[in-house]
Every structure is written in structure tokens, then in C-alpha cells.
Amino acid sequence: MEKLFVPYEIAVLAKEKGFKEKCFASFCIVDVEPKFMLNDELDELDRIYGIGDNLITNAPLYQQLIDWLSRNKIVYLYNPTKDLETINKEIIECLTKLESTK
DSSP, rough: OOOBBHHHHHHHHHHHOOOOOSSSEEEETTTEEEEEHHHHHHHHHHHHHHOOOGGEEEEHHHHHHHHHHHTTTTOOOTTTTTHHHHHHHHHHHHHSSSSSOO
């Protein structure tokens, strides 16, 4: 299921560019490394340990991020024949075109 979500690097860049939509999952910094977690798992961890928002980054679905880019006037045409590495590079290029709205 994790493969449906953008990787940490893209999630952080999207956050820097103003992505603030609700997501089904997040990345949480645990022992210095980002850990992918579904939000119900994260809620339980936050309830127990009181994790701060600065340690959490939303993990959007690829389609969710592509739709958000479109609403921000950046068109990305998904091609299912491309490998994931190429898609990630292209999404990073799209994100870098946006000005930060953080």
C-alpha cells in the first residue's frame, strides 16, 4: 500500500510549497529516520508520546498530489508506462516550479 503514496523527499518538498491537504498517511521522524505510518497509527503514537507537528509530514497519494499541482496551475500528465523513478523526478520538477507558500 505504501507504494501508492509519494516518497518522503517529495512529501517534504510539497509541504515546503504549501501542500496542507488531509492525507491517509504521514511520515514521522522516529530515531532520526522518516517512518511511513497510516494516520490511525500516528494518532496512537501521538497520544502516547506527544509527537510535535514539526516531526510530521503528510504523505499524499500520487493522485492527490497531482490534483493539487493541477489546482496550482502546474500540469503533470501521468503516464503509467513510466517507471516510478522517472515519475518521481518529474513530480519534483513540477514542485520546484511552484513558489513556496509556507
